[in-house]
Amino acid sequence: MKKNSEVIYDYAVVGAGINGTAIAYFLTQEGKKIALIDKEGIASGGSGAAGAFISPKFTKQSPLRSLLERAYIFSLEFYHDNFSELIKSSSLCHISTDVTQNYKIEDFKKTSQLKWSEVSSTIERQLQKETANYAKVFIENAAVVNAKGMCDALAKGSDFYHDRIDKIVKTEDFFVLNSIKAKKIIMATGAYEALVQEPYVSNRGIWGHRVDITTSTELSFSIHQEVSISKSKRNGDTQNSMLSIGATHDIHFHPDSGETYNYTKGREELLDKARKSIALHDATIVKDYVGLRSGSNDTMPHLGRFVDSEATFKKYPNMVNGLKVNSENFVYHDNIYTLNGVGGYGFVLAPYSAKILCDMLLKNKRLDDTLDVKRFFLRWVKKDGKKYFLKSKQKINNESGI
Secondary structure, three states: OOOOOOEEEEEEEEEEOOHHHHHHHHHHHHOOOOEEEEEOOOOOOOOOOOOOOOOOOOOOHHHHHHHHHHHHHHHHHHHHHHOOEEEEEEEEEOOOHHHHHHHHHHHHHHHHHOEOOOOOOHHHHOOOOOOOOEEEEEEEHHHHHHHHHHHHHHHHEEEEEEOOOOOOOOOOOOEEEOOOOOOOOOEEOOOOOOOOOOOOOEEEEEEEEEEEEEEEOOOOOOEEOOOOEOEEEEEOOOOOOOEEEEEEHHHHOOOOOOOOOOOOHHHHHHHHHOOOOOOOOOOOOEEEEEEEEEEEEEOOOEEEEEEHHHHHHHHHHHHHHOOOOOOOHHOEEEEEEEEEEHHHHHHHHHHHHHHHHHHHHOOOOOOOOOOOHHHHHHHHHHHHHHHHHHHHHHHHHOOOOO
């Protein structure tokens, strides 16, 4: 898009994956003028490679599972109500990865308020015999989203800029990102380096790989086990149908590492893991989708304002010695916010998280402490803050000639 240097946007959203496009959507719905910026394109990374399953997390009770159940209900309704052409209903059979993990599904059955059922004998017969002793659960109300199409649809109300932003310049009235001007900024850059450098903020980059295959195997429901397998869809006029198989399965590869991703190995791994769930007959790979997904270090997404650690330490130097300070009195980076860390459940968590962040920005609603990015600052102060503070103080003294 041609840049208009005269426009001053209400928000610049940096990163056009599912996080960035979701928050852009909710803000434009509230009448805000949004610049959506990405160095590669809309859904060009982990979001475009996602299987985009809309389902809960089948595990024992935890804050993450509770969050995902709320997000699953919200996002399923959100997609159906607003983008029905981009979501396909698909019942789901979830299978334990092995018998030692059966307790997670059993705990889910005992404690979840969601509607679920046992797997029928008809479905059991379609699964590999090796899964007979694995715990299973079936939910009728699940879905699969068109990942790229959904991000494109969410972005439609924004002005999109295909641009790489390396620095932020702050003037008295607005920020300047290359030639884009905005009053406020939301960072949704995933696992890539953030423009706001704070020692307490880090994301786990996890490489995702999805393949579309043609196969004579017909599947009337989706499967989650070691990988996610979509239900069959017709492949033109041919006899074979198409399935998607995906996983967030390579925690070591990073596209900025200088190494080359081994597609052959990744494909083999996906097919081998899928065959632990079902038999795949006459399988032929049609297309690959790859990208880096971002997960937070405590598995929960992080939203809200960035604490300015250096300025906060300067204001409250005894924090490193255990001084308790109300977080409302911290120093924050002015008008810079984040929405990140949704991991492999991006298409479930992003709309829900974006709505929460939008309500914080426009309605002054308080963020839950389990989602607020300040939680990382508080933990970091206890663990590494004193060391960092002393190092920063020594640097200031050296620069001052003391």
